[in-house]
Amino acid sequence: MEPIVTFEKVSKAYDGRTLVVNALDLALARGEFLTLLGPSGSGKTTTLMMLAGFEDPTSGTITLEGRRLNNVPAHKRGIGMVFQNYALFPHMSVEENLAFPLQMHGVPRSQIAPRVTRALEMVRLPQLRDRKPAQLSGGQQQRVAVARALVYGPRLVLMDEPLGALDKQLREQMQLEIKHLHDELGVTIVYVTHDQSEALTMSDRIAVFHHGRIQQLAKPADLYEHPANAFVASFIGENNRFDGELVAREGSSCRVRLRDGTGVAASIASDLAAGAPVVLSLRPESVTIGDGAAPNRLPAQLLEVIYLGDHCKLRLRVAGSEEFIAKVPATSAAGWSRGDALTVSWPASACIALPAS
Amino acid sequence: MIVTRAFTVLVLLFLIAPIAVVFPLSFSSGELLTLPTPGWSWRWYEDFFTSSKWLLATRNSFVVGIATAALATFLGTMCALGIFLGRFRGKAILIALLSTPMVVPVVVTAIAVYFAFSFVGLNNTLAGLVLAHTVLSVPYVLITVLATLSTFDRNLLKAAATCGAPPHIAFMRVVLPLIAPGVATGALFAFATSFDELVVAIFVSSPGQFTLPRQMYAGLREFLSPTIAAAAVLLILCSVLLLAGNEMIRSRAKLRTAEADPAEPN
Numbered sequence: 001m002e003p004i005v006t007f008e009k010v011s012k013a014y015d016g017r018t019l020v021v022n023a024l025d026l027a028l029a030r031g032e033f034l035t036l037l038g039p040s041g042s043g044k045t046t047t048l049m050m051l052a053g054f055e056d057p058t059s060g061t062i063t064l065e066g067r068r069l070n071n072v073p074a075h076k077r078g079i080g081m082v083f084q085n086y087a088l089f090p091h092m093s094v095e096e097n098l099a100f101p102l103q104m105h106g107v108p109r110s111q112i113a114p115r116v117t118r119a120l121e122m123v124r125l126p127q128l129r130d131r132k133p134a135q136l137s138g139g140q141q142q143r144v145a146v147a148r149a150l151v152y153g154p155r156l157v158l159m160d161e162p163l164g165a166l167d168k169q170l171r172e173q174m175q176l177e178i179k180h181l182h183d184e185l186g187v188t189i190v191y192v193t194h195d196q197s198e199a200l201t202m203s204d205r206i207a208v209f210h211h212g213r214i215q216q217l218a219k220p221a222d223l224y225e226h227p228a229n230a231f232v233a234s235f236i237g238e239n240n241r242f243d244g245e246l247v248a249r250e251g252s253s254c255r256v257r258l259r260d261g262t263g264v265a266a267s268i269a270s271d272l273a274a275g276a277p278v279v280l281s282l283r284p285e286s287v288t289i290g291d292g293a294a295p296n297r298l299p300a301q302l303l304e305v306i307y308l309g310d311h312c313k314l315r316l317r318v319a320g321s322e323e324f325i326a327k328v329p330a331t332s333a334a335g336w337s338r339g340d341a342l343t344v345s346w347p348a349s350a351c352i353a354l355p356a357s
Numbered sequence: 358m359i360v361t362r363a364f365t366v367l368v369l370l371f372l373i374a375p376i377a378v379v380f381p382l383s384f385s386s387g388e389l390l391t392l393p394t395p396g397w398s399w400r401w402y403e404d405f406f407t408s409s410k411w412l413l414a415t416r417n418s419f420v421v422g423i424a425t426a427a428l429a430t431f432l433g434t435m436c437a438l439g440i441f442l443g444r445f446r447g448k449a450i451l452i453a454l455l456s457t458p459m460v461v462p463v464v465v466t467a468i469a470v471y472f473a474f475s476f477v478g479l480n481n482t483l484a485g486l487v488l489a490h491t492v493l494s495v496p497y498v499l500i501t502v503l504a505t506l507s508t509f510d511r512n513l514l515k516a517a518a519t520c521g522a523p524p525h526i527a528f529m530r531v532v533l534p535l536i537a538p539g540v541a542t543g544a545l546f547a548f549a550t551s552f553d554e555l556v557v558a559i560f561v562s563s564p565g566q567f568t569l570p571r572q573m574y575a576g577l578r579e580f581l582s583p584t585i586a587a588a589a590v591l592l593i594l595c596s597v598l599l600l601a602g603n604e605m606i607r608s609r610a611k612l613r614t615a616e617a618d619p620a621e622p623n
Contacts, residue, residue, distance in 0.1 A: 053518070075519075075520075083512050087513055100520050100522070104520050152521070158519075
């Protein structure tokens with residue numbers, strides 16, 4: 001199927017020299033929920049603003065449904081948008097805010113009221129149509145903003161960190177609501193966030209941005225289990241990392257020697273040859289305390305136990321690192337205390353050797 | 358406590374007394390501007406409202422004042438919007454340049470305008486007076502509108518664009534309603550600037566374009582009739598009305614923001 005949006009070699013430099021977005025190629029499938037994820041300054045928001053029409057690419061082409069968007073002003077693109085600070089019109093009631101995009105798109109007067117009603121029911125706020133935005137809570141304002149972006153039926157909706165200002169509980173609730181709206185309406189959504197758990201929860205695919213480039217574009221599970229490089233591995237989820245050197249490889253399994261001389265069995269996907277410097281990435285939940293049957297078995301000293309209710313985090317000294325984290329069920333951590341000598345082990349498949357950047 | 362109060366009263370007296378003197382003078386029954394008045398009468402108000410000179414001056418003042426307010430408000434608002442939204446260097450310098458008519462002595466502006474108008478034949482026309490007053494008034498509009506815009510959320514313009522609104526409709530439906538108090542205050546200031554203005558009027562107007570201040574000045578030089586006092590009282594009343602209007606705009610704007618405060622966020 002033809003993609004709804006394409007970026008071809010799109011670059012942006014605000015000052016004419018530093019590339020905030022660097023030769024970006026990206027194709028969006030119709031109906032997809034794509035998240036642009038990255039730290040601040042990584043180029044994700046600039047990418048969104050170029051798609052919305054608030055920034056012009058320095059070079060390259062963006063198309064929407066096959067049409068080149070260069071020189072098409074924002075108000076003619078037919079793209080809905082939700083902003084971080086809601087950006088509701090403060091002098092208009094909720095109803096007037098929702099009617100505005102309908103009026104702008106020439107919807108006949110008689111159809112406006114019923115469509116506003118439907119949009120309000122969609123975000124479960126039908127009783128608030130006469131309120132002014134300032135009389136609503138943050139969560140209610142964000143729902144109205146979502147309804148305003150969707151009410152005229154755009155094919156593409158952009159969301160710029162829309163839940164950033166909400167508290168954790170409300171944020172998690174809104175994540176699911178937006179996800180459900182996406183599933184019901186079949187609209188294509190491009191979502192910008194720096195919150196990796198939000199990205200994992202909501203997205204069909206995630207594009208991880210760093211230094212103006214997409215480091216990896218993949219489904220959430222692929223991104224978590226098979227990070228393409230050390231940046232993605234450390235940005236998505238918690239991660240133990242070791243610097244080392246590739247000693248030998250055979251297909252997708254390999255041996256790595258760590259800085260302190262310890263040998264580790266790991267898996268590898270990239271085409272690195274023996275002798276190359278690598279970064280080992282290991283998820284804390286893949287670590288077992290005790291001998292187990294795993295090939296990697298290292299002595300460890302317990303430095304700290306962090307109790308988190310359903311599980312505990314152990315901070316350990318392993319192979320010269322004092323930041324080694326293991327995640328274990330809370331019940332199994334009860335007998336240990338600081339200073340205990342333990343053994344940590346993990347399977348080779350849980351430990352990925354990535355090219356050192 | 359008593360000392361500070363007494364001091365406050367003295368300061369107020371100092372400010373108001375000279376103005377207050379014209380009130381009894383305007384109701385004098387005598388021919389001369391003297392106190393105490395020989396008796397009381399409305400004759401000088403009658404004279405004001407039956408004299409073709411004073412009526413013309415009143416009409417000119419309002420025509421020039423309203424035209425100036427309209428023109429200066431339009432130009433000043435557009436200018437403020439351009440400075441607020443534009444992405445360019447030297448905004449502070451541009452604002453300073455545009456504000457020069459406020460700091461340059463009016464007589465300098467008046468002489469400059471007089472010579473400039475003599476090239477294009479705008480001296481001794483109402484249109485010329487309107488243009489000259491607009492030059493003096495634009496900075497007031499610019500500054501009040503810029504002050505209001507500083508609280509305007511630019512994202513609202515982006516939101517309007519993603520709703521499909523072209524820039525001119527976004528301005529009318531989103532920007533203007535939100536900055537209306539600043540625009541209205543600027544318009545009042547522009548009107549007041551023109552309504553009070555004498556120096557430029559001396560240079561660029563002839564008797565056909567005399568405004569109230571100019572006519573009073575002419576009256577002072579020709580013969581000191583108490584009609585001037587009556588005109589002065591009427592001018593003061595107009596100023597008080599303008600001030601009251603401005604206060605009303607401010608308190609209404611305040612009320613609107615107070616109304617917008619979430620009483621019970623749930």
